[in-house]
Amino acid sequence: MVGARASGDAAAQEVIIPRDWSETAEEIACTSSPPPVVLICGPKNSGKSTFSRYLLNALLPSHGKVGYLDTDVGQPEFSPPGCISLTVVDEKIQDLMKPCIRGAERSFFFGDISSKSDPKAYLDYTFNLYDYFIREHYQISELNGSGNSVFPLIINTPGWVKGTGYDLLVEMLRYICPTQVVQLKISAERKNLPGGAFWLDNDRQGSQELHIFLLNSARRNSENQSILFLKDARSTRDQRLFDYFKQCFPSNLNIVTNKELAHALAALPPYVVPYSKIKVIHLHCQVPSTEIFHSLNATIVGLAVSSDLPAKSQSGIPWCVGLGIVRGVDVIKGLLYVITPVPLCILQEVDLLLQGYIEIPTGVLQVRGCLSPYMSTNVLHKISNGDL
């Protein structure tokens, strides 16, 4: 059973959905009252994202809208990397093999590609987004009972299922209490999650309606071993960032290649904001205040409104309205120059820049005739192992 035919041309990849996948999706889609809350988990490369997309398309006809809570900060579905977000989708996904950028209803800028850099904040963001979904889209409000619709939620999780990653998944499952859990397995058994309701203690088991589906990863070779595509995580992330910042331009501008986009970004008149009106928070490291501009120039930041905190926030970090590139700093005039697709009316409220470890793609900096000073030749980086 071969799921995706890996051909040289990525665009020509054809998706074949295994029968147990489609049966599971159909079964979940039949649940209507209450709408399903589905959590999808499994190790890296087991097909979580692909199944999520397939399930999303399966749920849309009967429910009209589907919530998508993405907790995979390394490779989010609809958001740029580093974000945990809730997206409400009302349109089918065309290409099941490729993620695409869509505007999130609510999101947080976690600022790193793995939850390990701050597990506490990671869970805080996830729980706040979940609470937000339940409040806004899952509970039938008594005030205007007929007005609001309720719809299902899909929760996609990272492929980090061992050690701290496992602990985080357990905490998430306990907090969210999904109605359906889809667990994907690969052929290397020891990399898989334990079977059953592994997150529940014995005494809590069976206390609620719960369906667990065990699925095999779609990509198998003739000996039924999982084919692990070594996705180049870095270039995937860079591509997501390109896609995200492409939104700075109207779609009729016909920017096709990343090179064209990088050129256009260098030429785009940026937003200007006085530094005195802006606060900067470093999410994962300390930076002395005197060095702030050395730290900010030519980096990617999360944009936020400091007063816009979620109700039960423990981290004290507000919602993120989008990402920006600090493309220049004028220390003398006290101005920051920022490129962002966030519309000006939302931007006006922004008074907080969140800096994490989301690296700016080198393709944005390496523009012919417009080479960023942060790109350099003759850099000694790594050790070579000598003659061994």
Place this chain on the structure above:
Amino acid sequence: MEPMMGSEGELSSGYKLVPWSSWEQWNFVKESILSSSPDAIAAALRRISAWRSRGCLPVPIDVTAALVEIQQKDPFFRRDLTNGVLESDEMLSMLYSMAIIRLVNCFVAHKKTKFSISELADAVGIPRVLVDIRHESSHRDLPSLQLVRHASIKALEWLKDNYWEPQKDVIPDVRKEIRSRLLEMTYYLKTKNSEKSSSGVKRKYLIGSGMLRAGNKLSSQITAMLQSSKSNGSAKMVSKIAKIIARLYSSYPSEVVSVLLELFQLQIHGLSESIDSNSYVGSPESTNSANDLKIIVDKLSSRRPRLLLSLLRNVLEMIEIRLSKNQNGEFNIQLSKNQAEIHYMTNLCSLIPWLIKNLKLLNNSGLVELIDETEVLPIHKNNTPKVSVRKLLQKCLTLSVLGDKHLLDSVLLLVEMTRDAPLKERLKKLPLLSLKDLDHLEGSTYLDTESMLLQEENIIRHEEEKLVAMKLKLKSHNKSMVGAEGGDSDKVGTWTVAKSWIACPIGMLPCSFSSTPVLPVLDKLNNALKSDAGLDKEKHLNCLGTNDCQTELLEHGNPIKKLKTPSQVKCIYLPQETCPLEGRLFINGTWTKVSEEELQIVQSDIRILV
């Protein structure tokens, strides 16, 4: 010990993302972190923490910073530490051990190989004691402070020998490359000329240049080269080298410009004469280095028009810096005792009209676009360099307070270029300029600054009433206009779209009048965050020594400008606060105190003109 970073060929391949904006920044950290001064070390550690936040910090820097930071907490290295803040010995050994574990693990790529850690470490020359400490502290007892402390010194030595020094050695020396290419080009230009002219003239030239510039290394080098070889096809060579330099310019614009200026700094005094005689192509007598510069710039700017703008920007900047350096107390360049300084300034100034003339030529041939500052630039794919004539005019007019005739020439040239008839008329009324005939640029002598300024003062008085009325009118509009313009008012949004923008690399900012990118200075000024115009003088002078910020500095709060410049971007912008630099005006050859009101009148006067 072999260099740990692979072969040389590997090094030059490709660009990498680095956390520093220039190799000077890297060098600053290198010198500071390995110094013995706690203050310098602290500064380097601060900078490294900023680099770390960018996410692409090379491991050796990270580990060096860790070790040095721990040493700074160790009373063994810091005798000056007070007792209150001391860490316990156990704490210190834990810190040292952790840093050493990281060092060994980072540099020994322990994949699934048949080799042990110590074998692998040996291969890259990591001292055995560090490998032992890694093993000891991971699997056994915490090593003693004496041991790890001593090991930290060894570790730092290893890092120095295997990262800091080798990296310093491979920093691309672009300037050297550019310099040798330019010298080469000069040489071939000379050969070309000598091929053309008769041997008599050639000999004359050789003697002449030898005598005139006996102390000049460059010329003697060239002379030597000339004597030793005679090459055919020099013209071909010239264009070949021009191509190479043009390519270098694409990658390292600022370096090419600064080397170009540096190389010809001593030569440019020949330039003023050759410009006055308006001889563009070299006659036998003007076959000097100044002429070479002109030819080189000519050849290069036809390939890379932007070069001319960069040159113009750099020269103006250099004049500005000198101006601001000299402007403490009584300042009058004409009366300055420092002859060399005067000479230098004259040389610099003399370059400007020539550059502007060339700019005009490039514009005529469509290689450079002139733009209106109010124009919001659309996103365009054409990469034609653009220059704001108005802003350039403002800048030259500002600098023309020097009374230098070349600068005045430049102003007149620029006025012609604006094709703005009303503006031309208004500028003609300025006695400073009206002494010169707008149509005949050459043949003027140095102006009598004193009488000219007196005249100017009279005119200002005449205009005073008119201006006061106008000022009042403007003031009522002031608030709303300021917001719309600078974006620093609360009424309008905090975020605005940059009014004019020219494609420039991420991490750099475009210069205000030419489309050349400038690397901003990122050191935080204590009060730089105040967004209003009133920055105090000291702060500005302090940072004048640092690179590249000069343009912005002078644009913003420079004393001279404050007094008499039209430099504010918009005509309507009138600062409501009093000028922070107590007003003195250059009247009758001295800086005279004037009242605030007078000052504002003068200020608005000039602003209305331009």
